[in-house]
Amino acid sequence: MSQAILELLEPQGVLLSTIVADSTEIIRLLGNELYKTGYVKESFVEAAIDRESRLPTGLPLGGAFNAAIPHTDIEHVIKPGLALATLKNSVPFRNMAIPSETVEVSLVFLLALEQPKAQIEMLQAIAGVLQAPDVVSALMKSQTFEDVVCALNTGEKDK
Amino acid sequence: MVGLKRILVACGTAIATSTVVARAIEEALKERGIDITTRQCKASEVKSLAGDADLIVTTTPVPENLGVPVIHTLAFLTGIGKEDAIEQIVEALSK
Numbered sequence: 001m002s003q004a005i006l007e008l009l010e011p012q013g014v015l016l017s018t019i020v021a022d023s024t025e026i027i028r029l030l031g032n033e034l035y036k037t038g039y040v041k042e043s044f045v046e047a048a049i050d051r052e053s054r055l056p057t058g059l060p061l062g063g064a065f066n067a068a069i070p071h072t073d074i075e076h077v078i079k080p081g082l083a084l085a086t087l088k089n090s091v092p093f094r095n096m097a098i099p100s101e102t103v104e105v106s107l108v109f110l111l112a113l114e115q116p117k118a119q120i121e122m123l124q125a126i127a128g129v130l131q132a133p134d135v136v137s138a139l140m141k142s143q144t145f146e147d148v149v150c151a152l153n154t155g156e157k158d159k
Numbered sequence: 160m161v162g163l164k165r166i167l168v169a170c171g172t173a174i175a176t177s178t179v180v181a182r183a184i185e186e187a188l189k190e191r192g193i194d195i196t197t198r199q200c201k202a203s204e205v206k207s208l209a210g211d212a213d214l215i216v217t218t219t220p221v222p223e224n225l226g227v228p229v230i231h232t233l234a235f236l237t238g239i240g241k242e243d244a245i246e247q248i249v250e251a252l253s254k
Binding site: 051054055057059060061062069071072073074096097098099111113116119120123124126127130131 | 171175178202233235239
């Protein structure tokens with residue numbers, strides 16, 4: 001299942017134990033990596049930040065760590081890809097379901113999706129990760145890209 | 160023969176989130192022997208599409224008084240309260 005994540009995960013877009021001031025900064029850092037590696041157009045970063053402000057993506061996971069899955073319209077995307085950050089200190093994102101509430105987020109998946117309803121395996125795999133506290137915990141402990149791959153493969157074995 | 164129940168699945172942009180939710184609902188109901196059809200839309204489209212649905216499941220706020228039951232849940236993304244959400248869907252569809 002996590003294979004679908006690994007296929008689209010850009011190694012340069014994996015930022016671990018990152019220190020940022022707010023949700024905008026981490027979207028910008030991850031988005032810039034996807035731009036430099038050719039997944040998205042220059043307009044993507046601002047579009048993702050704007051979309052997050054109108055339609056937030058913070059997801060309370062009920063455990064030690066919460067996640068967010070920022071993304072934006074397909075017109076800003078060149079090819080499908082995925083960037084991932086773990087944050088050393090959580091930052092508030094607004095709750096997708098209840099935007100008046102904030103969620104302290106430590107795990108961010110920035111999605112570059114090129115068509116509606118496509119990349120379904122990747123999306124399902126991300127939902128699978130979010131629903132597996134052991135995988136989330138292993139991702140949060142990861143120090144290297146190899147650790148991330150290992151964490152995602154741990155989830156695979158448990159399935 | 161009654162037609163398949165129709166669930167309208169809404170999220171912010173109908174790109175990512177509703178896709179995951181729609182598939183998860185289809186699978187969960189299939190396991191219970193309930194066949195349904197799903198349609199995905201943006202939250203901003205819910206009002207105009209609500210009339211063609213038996214139930215709306217949304218991850219993001221939608222207008223009130225749509226004339227169709229609305230279940231507001233992140234359970235199909237985060238897994239929290241998933242069984243409850245499935246029960247609510249089954250109950251809403253059985254009415």
